[in-house]
Amino acid sequence: MNYRIGVDLGGTGIKAGVVDENFNIVCRESAATDAARRGFEQVVEDMVRVAEKAAAQIGLTLSDFPCVGVGTPSCISPKTGLLVFSNNTNWRNVPLRQELEKRIAAPVLIGNDANCAVVGECVAGAAKGYRDVVMFTLGTGVGSGIVIGGKMYAGADGMGAELGHTPLIYGGEPCTCGANGCAESYASVTGLIRDTKRAMERHPESAMHAHAALHGAVSGRTAFDCAKEGDLAALEVAERYCDYVAAVIAGAVSVFRPEIVLIGGGVSNAGAFLLDRLNERAVKRVFAGEIIGCAPIAAARLGNDAGIVGAAYLDQW
Ligand SMILES: [Zn+2]
Incomplete structure (x- = not known):
């Protein structure tokens, strides 16, 4: 062995x-x-x-x-x-x-770590057998890994492939990198939690309050769990979050045209609710999507082990 x-x-x-x-x-x-x-x-x-x-x-x-x-x-x-x-x-x-x-x-x-994660998924996970892959890890930040023609692409001297810092909203929310409106400021769990808390302030009637109390804190699950139960304020947050992530994916697909896009990180636990919306919306935003479609968007498989593998x-x- x-x-x-x-x-x-x-x-x-x-x-x-x-x-x-x-x-x-x-x-x-x-x-x-x-x-x-x-x-x-x-x-x-x-x-x-x-x-x-x-x-x-x-x-x-x-x-x-x-x-x-x-x-x-x-x-x-x-x-x-x-x-x-x-x-x-x-x-x-x-x-x-x-x-x-x-x-x-x-x-x-x-x-x-994000580059290691996409290699792990290519070796043993959801991207096994694919040679052109883009992976997003939606966590505290937004990590990304790119594989082109069976080789990891990290740009000159390994400093690139930072799709989390592509501009999403001009003059938008501050990002950890010092810029404003990066994909990461909206598509990260940190951004999702910020938007969930703001919606909770506006909607004292929302089921998200009871959910947060039950679980001890507002988390990346709060809006998605309550949206699935039909809470309108939560649904608005979750739908908007899916719009952000779909836009970020569409931008990357227009540039790299991967065979598959993987979503890792805690948010991917939202399952079909998230992935169905991403697949439906990214194709509408991607270049020539109505003619040539968009790569399938699927959940990563290795979880925290992807980095080690x-x-x-x-x-x-
Ligand atoms: Zn940034």
Whole structure:
């Protein structure tokens, strides 16, 4: 059996997984990232330790793997190995790959987490068998990954493929990147929650109040769950959210003409309610949609594992 290993460095946790030939994660290890209180080198030490412990579960060491792949939500230069900027850890220009390679006797590859996720879905998930794929991860932000002709596309020095920061509404809501009106300001769960709260203020009669009280907070589910139950204020929020996401998808499809578009992240749990609307609406917005249609929009399949699986296969994409 040939095994591979992927590491997911997130804002809260470091996760490592060993992936077998059937693309199943057969052993896992994790630890807290805690970058706010610890230096970069301590976090790197932990990444190595977590990967070693995962490998040890099946009697392997890191030198037994063809490479060690790392995915993290950051601007990363695959060429220089530099992590240029990370919101989560607040690191700037740290030599992530070099520091890992000092401690690991195998080649190390690093990539942005959304790029790893689309590779994971291509290797083992909902995009298996497709060569042209666009994936959106709708979470705290909007991550995106692009595969063109069977190769991951990340632009010059790996800094591109940020579809979450394409302009959606001129002069719109502020975005985490400093600009206004980005796709992310509307299509993220953060944007959805903001719009849900605003609708709740306008509609004290809405079932969303009871839903939020029952679940302890307003979440990305509040509007969708209540819309499915026929709450009018919730339906308005959910419909508008679907319009935003469909517009963002249509823009990407007009540029890249993928064979399939995948939606990952927590919002994809809204299921057919979301996907039916996206498929129906994106085709109306996409270039020449009435003549040549639009790629099918489907849910991603690997969930949080996509990052680890994709990182483990970064060298092939
Ligand atoms: Zn932005």
